[in-house]
Amino acid sequence: MPPSSHNITSSDLFTDYLVIGAGVIGLSIAKHLSDAGKECLVIEKQGLFGEETSSRNSEVIHAGIYYPQGSFKARLCVTGKHQLYNYCQQRAIEHKPLGKLIVATCSEEEEQLSLIESKAQANGVLDLERLSQAQVNALEPNVKSTSALLSPSTGIIDAHQYMLSLVGDIEDASNAIVYKAEVTGIEPTANGWTVSINNQGEQLTVQCRWLINAAGLHANALAELYMTDVPPIHYCRGLYFSYSGTPVFQHLIYPVPEKNTVGLGIHATLDMAGQVKFGPDTQYLDSIDYQMPVDKALAEIKAKWAQAIKRYFPTLDEQKLQPSYAGIRPKLSGPNEAAQDFRIEGPNEHGLSNLIHLLGIxxxxxxxxxxIGEYVLQLIDQYES
Ligand SMILES: Cc1cc2nc3c(=O)[nH]c(=O)nc-3n(C[C@H](O)[C@H](O)[C@H](O)COP(=O)(O)OP(=O)(O)OC[C@H]3O[C@@H](n4cnc5c(N)ncnc54)[C@H](O)[C@@H]3O)c2cc1C
Structure with a gap:
């Protein structure tokens, strides 16, 4: 069922809570506001929900293994994973807890596995299992390793079905999402915010008490409209290649991440139909560009990837690697800078009343x-009580 489109009419010109962005984050925030009986409006510049980063990712339900202890990423991933599995079960959203293997291919990497295991434990991920070479072979005959860590709580999800369900929750509460509506201006008022919107060529303004900026790759640019000292955004593209033919793995297969890299290494994930895909890699860009490489650039990338993948999948057939799609990470850290946490900031952090923004998600x-949706609702409730 396609989501219902909604036009702004004069009766809509005030809303209690205005959420910018109908990606998975804006939708989850609006779902939590809706569940709490609050009136909200989601403004989305594309013609449909989840057209940007939320549909250009690996669709992996992560366990919460690698992130620094106590960070938003560690805490919200571990809590969010459990909430997401429960939500998928309740709403019959397609998902599979396939499990993931982090495979070591030499003694140095085996030491890394121990560090990863300790990090996971510190984050409350207590279900990792150390597997011997023989145990890995039994689970995944195509994988070459000296040993591995099995993460049973890593899985995959149909992100589109998930977002469609969030849209249903929002609309069931009589709240609306307005598509093809781009926020172009944000001004403070005595009681909240005035937001200027270009709705298919028509200029409108909406008053709101609370403004939530969940605009993903564009959140930093929108933040420039209401504050100074906005952290710069760095676009970091990840390419995916599908692997044609019958599935060669049953689990998600990750190499041990190389030290000081921004990604997790070229890994293998599966989609809901069992199709294997490899990626994403990491490449910083000056602007948003989803184009896949062609000709010489394509050949060079395939050769580089093949070398990385063959370390754990020696029988890789390069001919079966087909360019698939790209996603862009909204990073707050640039090349060679330390990874940064999500920035989910309310009045205490940025000094502006009735505003929450989410940067670097x-x-x-x-x-x-x-x-994240639950946290934002709690943050708002804290200021309103
Ligand atoms: C390559 C890659 C792989 C990833 N893999 C995983 C994974 O396996 N597991 C995982 O947990 N996470 C993964 N992620 C992260 C995850 O995809 C993102 O954290 C998440 O999708 C971010 O959602 P969002 O709603 O913040 O952003 P978006 O989905 O980009 O949504 C923001 C929305 O705001 C709208 N918008 C922007 N500006 C305006 C404006 N001015 N007016 C109105 N609307 C506006 C946009 O159109 C967009 O729809 C991955 C990310 C990438 C890039």
């Missing part, structure tokens, strides 16, 4: 989305 944003 890269991975594990999909997994954390329900926990």
């Amino acid at each position: 890269e991975s594990p944003g999909l997994t954390s989305s329900l926990a």
Whole structure:
């Protein structure tokens, strides 16, 4: 069932809570506001929900293994994972807890596995299992390793079905999402905010008490409209290649991440139909560009990827690697800078009343989305009580 589209009419020109962005984060926030009986409006510049980063990712439900202890990423991923599995079960959203293997291919990487295990434990991820080479072989005959860590609570989800369900929750509460409506101006008022919107060529203004900026890759640019000292955004693209033919793995297969890299290494994930895909890699860009490489650039990337993948999948057939799609991470850290946490900031952090913004919501944003929605609702309730 396609989502209902909604036009802004003069009776809509005030709302209590205005959420910018119908990606998985804006939708989860609006779902939590709706469940709490609050009146809200979601403004989305694309013609449908989830057209940007929320539909250009790996669709992996992460366990919460790698993030620094106590960070938003660690806490919200672990809580969000449990909430997401429960929500998927309640709403019959397609998902599979396939499990993931982090595979070591030499003694140095085996030491890394121990560090990863301790980090996971510190984050409350207590279900990791150390597997011997023989145990890995029994589970995944195509994988070459010296040993591995099995994360049973890592899985995959149909992100589109998930977002469609969130849209249903919002609309069931008589709240609306307005598509093809781009926020172009934000001004403070005595009681909240005035938001200027270009709705298919028509200029409108909406008054709201609370404004929530969940605009993903564009959140920092929108923040420039209401504050100074906005952290710069860095666009970091990840490419995916599908692997044609019958599935060669049953689990998600990740190499041990190389030290000082921004990604997790070229790994293998599966989609709901069992199709294997490899990626994403990491490449910083000056602007948003989803184009897949062609010709010489494509050949070079395939050769580089093949070398990385063959370390754990020696029988890779390069001919079966087909360019698939790209996603762009909204990173707050640039090349060679330390990874940064999500920035979910309210009045205490940025000094502006009745406003929450979410910057740098890269991975594990999909997994954390329900926990992020819950956190934003709690933040608002804290100021309103
Ligand atoms: C390559 C890659 C792989 C990833 N893999 C995973 C994974 O496996 N698991 C996981 O948990 N996470 C993963 N993530 C992270 C996850 O995809 C994101 O954290 C999440 O999708 C972010 O959602 P969002 O709603 O913040 O952003 P978006 O989905 O980008 O939504 C923002 C919305 O705001 C709208 N918008 C922007 N500006 C305006 C404006 N001015 N007016 C109105 N609307 C506006 C946009 O059109 C967009 O729809 C991955 C990310 C990438 C890039």
